[in-house]
Amino acid sequence: MDIVEYPDIEMMMMDLANKLAGELRSALDHNDFASIAVPGGTTPGPMFDSLCAADLDWSRVNVMLTDERWVPETSERSNTRLLRERLLTDRASAARYVPLYTGTDTPEESLDALEATLKPVLPLTVLLLGMGTDMHTASIFPGADRLDDALHGHARVVPMRAPGAPEPRVTLSGMVLRDAINAHILITGAEKREAIERARHLSAEEAPVSIMLRHATIHWAES
Numbered sequence: 001m002d003i004v005e006y007p008d009i010e011m012m013m014m015d016l017a018n019k020l021a022g023e024l025r026s027a028l029d030h031n032d033f034a035s036i037a038v039p040g041g042t043t044p045g046p047m048f049d050s051l052c053a054a055d056l057d058w059s060r061v062n063v064m065l066t067d068e069r070w071v072p073e074t075s076e077r078s079n080t081r082l083l084r085e086r087l088l089t090d091r092a093s094a095a096r097y098v099p100l101y102t103g104t105d106t107p108e109e110s111l112d113a114l115e116a117t118l119k120p121v122l123p124l125t126v127l128l129l130g131m132g133t134d135m136h137t138a139s140i141f142p143g144a145d146r147l148d149d150a151l152h153g154h155a156r157v158v159p160m161r162a163p164g165a166p167e168p169r170v171t172l173s174g175m176v177l178r179d180a181i182n183a184h185i186l187i188t189g190a191e192k193r194e195a196i197e198r199a200r201h202l203s204a205e206e207a208p209v210s211i212m213l214r215h216a217t218i219h220w221a222e223s
C-alpha cells in the first residue's frame with residue numbers, strides 16, 4: 001500500500017491539489033481533453049479550494065463526481081452542491097461539469113443516459129476517491145443491493161441502495177475506478193487510517209475500498 005503521510009491536513013490539501021493539477025496539465029500537453037472525478041462528503045472541500053485556482057486550461061477538463069446522492073442540488077446532502085460551491089469556481093469555472101444526478105425520480109430511470117454521457121469522457125485522467133469508516137469508497141458500500149454489479153460488472157455507473165446510505169445513490173463502478181490513469185485516495189484522522197489498514201486483509205465485499213489499494217496512492221494526515 002502506497003501511503004503518503006503529511007504533517008497536517010492543511011498542507012496535505014495544498015500538496016494534493018498541486019499534484020492533481022500537475023497530472024491534469026501533463027495530460028493536456030498530449031491530449032485534447034482530460035477528465036477528473038472527485039468525491040463528495042465532508043473531507044475534500046479544502047482541497048477543492050486550492051485546486052479551483054490551479055493555472056491550467058480548465059476549458060479542456062471534464063469534471064465529475066465519483067458518486068452522487070440522488071437528491072436535488074438544493075439539498076445539503078448534494079455532492080454536486082459541494083462541487084459547485086468549492087471546485088467549479090475561480091479558474092475551474094471554465095471546466096465542463098459532467099453531472100451524475102439528472103433529476104429523474106429514481107437513478108434507474110437515468111442509467112442509459114448516464115452511460116452515454118460517461119462513455120466519451122473515460123478513462124479518467126485523474127481519480128480522487130474518499131473513504132468512509134465503513135470502508136466504502138465512491139458509493140460502493142458493504143451490504144449494498146448492487147454490490148456485485150458495482151465491484152465486478154461492466155456498467156460504468158451503478159445505482160446503489162445501502163444500509164449505510166440514507167438516500168439512493170449512483171456510483172462510478174469498480175471497472176471505471178480501476179481504469180483511471182492516476183488514482184488517489186484522500187483520508188484524514190486515526191479512525192480512517194486504521195480502517196484502510198484493515199481493508200488490506202478483507203474481501204472487496206467487506207471492504208470495497210480494497211479494490212483500489214494496489215492502484216491508488218493514499219494521502220493521509222491525522223489532523
Ligand SMILES: O=C1O[C@H](COP(=O)(O)O)[C@@H](O)[C@H](O)[C@H]1O
Pocket residue numbers: 038039040041042043044066067068069079129130131132133137138139
Ligand atoms: O457519502 C460519501 O462518503 C464518502 C466519504 O465521505 P466523508 O464525509 O467521510 O469524507 C465520499 O467519498 C463519497 O463521495 C460520499 O458520497
